[in-house]
Amino acid sequence: MSKQGKRLLWIVLGFVLWMGLESAMAADWGAVLPPPGGDFQPAATPFRETLCLGVKFSQGEPLASLSNLSELGVRWVRDNVGWSIMEPTAGQFLSHFPNDFQQRLDYYKAHGIGVVFMLAYGNQKAYPNTPENPTHSVNASGFSRYAAQVAGLMKASGVPFVLEIWNEPHNDAILQKFGGHWQGKAPSPWVDQYIKITQESVRAVKAIDPAIKLLTDDDMWIVHYWFLEAGLPKEIAGFAVHPYNAPANPEYTAVAYDTDWTRPFNVVDQDRSFRSAVRRLRDQGKAKLGYTPEIWITEWGWPLEGAKGSIPESTLVAYLPRTYILAAAAGIKATCWFSSYDAVDGLMGLTRNNGQHRQTYFAYQTMARQLGDMILLSQLAGADHPASGIQGFVFTGARGRKLVVWSVEGAAPYLSVPANEKTIEAVDVLGKPVALDTSVQGRRRIKLGAAPVYISGTWLDAPLDIGVNY
Template identity: 30%
Template sequence: MGSCSSCIGFRGRSMRRGSAMNRSGQKKNLLKRMDKCVGVCTHFQSRDNGWKVENLLPLIQAAGIKIVRQEIHWHQVEKKKGIYKIPEVYQEWVDKASDAGLGIIMLLCYGNPIYENPLDPSAFAKYAKFMAGKLKDRNIIAYEIWNEPTNFRFYEQYGGSWSGKSPSLWRDKFCELLAMSAKDIREEDAETPIITNTGEPQFFNMIENEAGSFKHVDGVSHHPYPVIFPPETIPYGGGRISSQDGVSVADDDHSFISLFEMTRRYAEEHLKRGFKTYATEFGFSTFDHSRHPGWPAGYRQEAQAAYIVRSLVLAFAAGVQSPCIYDFMDDGTDRYNGEHNFGLIMNEKRDYEKKQSYHAVRRLIGFLGDSWTHLEKPPANLIVERTNPKPALFWQAPAQEPFLRIRSPQAFWFDKGDSILAFVWMGGRIGGEFNDPLGKIIWERPPRIMPVEIRNLVTGEKLPVKLSPPVRSGQFGERIILDEIPVGGAPIAIRWKYDR
């Protein structure tokens, strides 16, 4: 089993040395700081496919990314019944990521063919307990029990309704495994959050019918892939889908934010306690879907960059902890394969070339950092004036997609203590054929604050700060009017600085 000699933990401090009290304090500090950081999904065990940890960690750190989410497979750890050993290729990336100060969402998953039942809940729980005991002094910020049970093993083996509405044998069996493994993890590690990825309607049906299985579970992770939509819209919500799934998991606008708000509300109602929400996978592939259209759409690099940044801002505004982009590097080089092209950078065979999304995420993190508070009540108003074509020009009216209801200007605000950040864009598809409409931000009776920087997060272009004088005196003379802000598909970051 691989091990490190220096054992450097969060911010250069060892989490293996010193008293239990010191290690506990370091873990609490680690967990607190990572809640507001950006993560990426990785596959470091696949070295032959370009996932070389020594090459990729510097690129991850250079982007300001602080979290990796990855699995260590059960069947690789327990190759003989009752004998557990983390293979060196896995231990190496855990140690290197921890030594670099990154947080790790540790995914525990999938079956083991050495058992008559590859999904044996008792056997899985013992593997999970071993993993927690072995890794609790590393930079684990969450143990994630399983990944997409309807796509991996449970639904296929046991059957039942896909959404988990009753009757659903796979749901019952999954909840049995969840309860046993969460209990065993908690016995080994009292501090690190335990989360699970169940699926979106599946979670709602589980929490309604199997709430006791979540006794030792601290949160749930969703995978809010928009599939073919812009990031504000997810393929849930509305009467027809809710009827099909047996539960409503989003509002009638199919909004990203409502999924997480409704998740926490539903969990707190059934569990009678607070419940964390994560997004441990979401992304946009840059493949060419013209030959093989299917589940995901293929996006231009510019669109991928805009949509990933918008997703991250939406996630933080929705109260999501440690959102993780899928994934950091392209898994292959086939331009017609969707799974090969989700990365922020290209595959090793293409020299890890950075996509536009890599730079856009780096710019966003440069603005946000890891210390901020989302402002639910906007301190100022974004105004974008748009006029519909005259009735005689009805033929100029753009076609509307009935499922795509969020097409209005979006603005999200964050307080960083010494400054205020605003992120603005036009909801809906990125477009690109026409000029972006210009908007203005009006701040009534502002504090001693002024806009000092405006930047397009996709292109990196620094935009001019244009202030318009108020047209009236009195209380209206106290307002700040920031004018000529392009409000299109690319998110614009605006930094306001206090004059203190």
Template identity: 25%
Template structure:
């Protein structure tokens, strides 16, 4: 009888230990939702390649794609007409994503010449209401095929938004938020992802009246020394991924503590260019480091910054556009074969499930 009792105690202890471990595992914080930048509207793609890439993203476990959608492509001639070719291409590509169950974040940017006197696609329109009207049309046209609309790309960077003026940007945000919500009330409107965690510029945008005109804040959380590991401590500047709490604190001070932050771009480029003569923002990492840094970022956000709910890896595939650094961020190589970072993403998301 004593032996039976002792056995029962041992079994009970083992079951308790197992249950405790299961509870610990279950208590691990969830990873952020993962999306991927998909340049599917670029002329370098054909439909066969688009299909392969989208299938690969689904296989990896991605839930979203971020597609850069050009206003100038949709409405090249005037504010009264829309291009059959441009809208047809966008319909086809967005449809391919939707058919695979991928939610679409559309980054709506690039001004047609008629709207700003030919000042260039990256210059704001003369009348923000023209942008708002086009955004409303797009939200109505694509409907639920586009779940979220990002208002411009990196508006704090003059390379992407001429002048990078917060007030000018907020005029677009105000016009488009109202218009999109009227056309498609269920759509999420995303603040244009800033280059880096630029809390100072975002503060100026709040000062210009941004607060009531977006549902989600967004940043592009790259490391300015582009081979830096994701956990590198905040140095008080926008150049670190770990500066994102400063953005969160700014939002809270402006009454937006309940809004999420999305990283609508982040990533590391896999290449060997990282010597002393290489610019700090063009340093590469090994393919293995690229994969490791992706996984570490997901867990860092889950553990320390759960208010970052969605992240979009930049980008879907490597390219050959001429910059070694920009060309090698992909989850897939140029031949659309998975890189180590793709395999690591799939592993992390499978384990999460």
């Protein structure tokens, strides 16, 4: 593109963003706003309620790391005690959780942290497979009793929780033992077995307390469509998804509108935007179940340092807060970053196996401190181009409003701010102050990039004269 063409492009972009910001900020923010519509579906609760972290205490993470959860501002953790531990002998369940999990549970309760309890996996110890019964270790009735035992103990603990039925079943023993199409396309006996496990688990758990929430799980968007076709019970609360898409950015999905193995469904819009995948799955669930299902992201992350699909840590530092903000804007109930600690799953932890915190740890902490007590109010840029360009969101709280803005492609435009504003504060993704400079026209401005910038000030209480340019 020519220099003149680039200048024209950014003039247009600046005008569009200015119009959106001016219109939005001219509203009476003290009034009760109408509920958001379309793809923008944030909850009217503090952003902190969406902050979940997949912990690795059952895979070697030391209990001393529990204090990290409070330091990070975590509201939910994804944790578990496996079926074979809870039921070492057929029909003989532990009457209480193992001591190490109970220690964690005590900490969670004391610090206001809820649990996404992953019910997994098969139980070869209590239900060994035999030539006569080669699928015994994944039998539905046994699994449902395990689900009920966990539900009863978790309810007694007083810790908020939801139950997640299995973990990525298409990647595990259910598919291996029952067979079928990996993406769940009918006929797939493994999907039928998963539905049976879900149905029996729902009945067993709801008999203890009808209010307990259960989520189905798989990492592929399309699998949830086939679960719905196969007859998910209407008593489930919703779906747990793992929208891995490395090395792509969080605004983007791993599948396309016309991906052949998702047919006959189109699981995303033609722009391949993450928010369209959420909307389409939510709508499909509502059509099949008769109510709007919750969607939880119980795993999402990117590998580092040479692994397949890996990205530089400097890039991941930018992706982490973008992931959480995009998910909250789409109405995701909570997002569990994968993960707290490297453990056995490669270089994906906020903390290395030697205890050293990565920069992503501090990006998570900064995000929680900047936005945790605030409510996501509006999207001021990017609503009509959710997978590209400038994205901007406004949060509101007791101390005023905050604008969070970034460039999907990592381009470096500038956000112009009022010349007479004296209270502007801007910090970067790691909590460091962002300096304002002055353009040749004499306007103060903030340089944008792939990493979000958190901007606050009294200027957000009035219509903005704002532009984006190079």
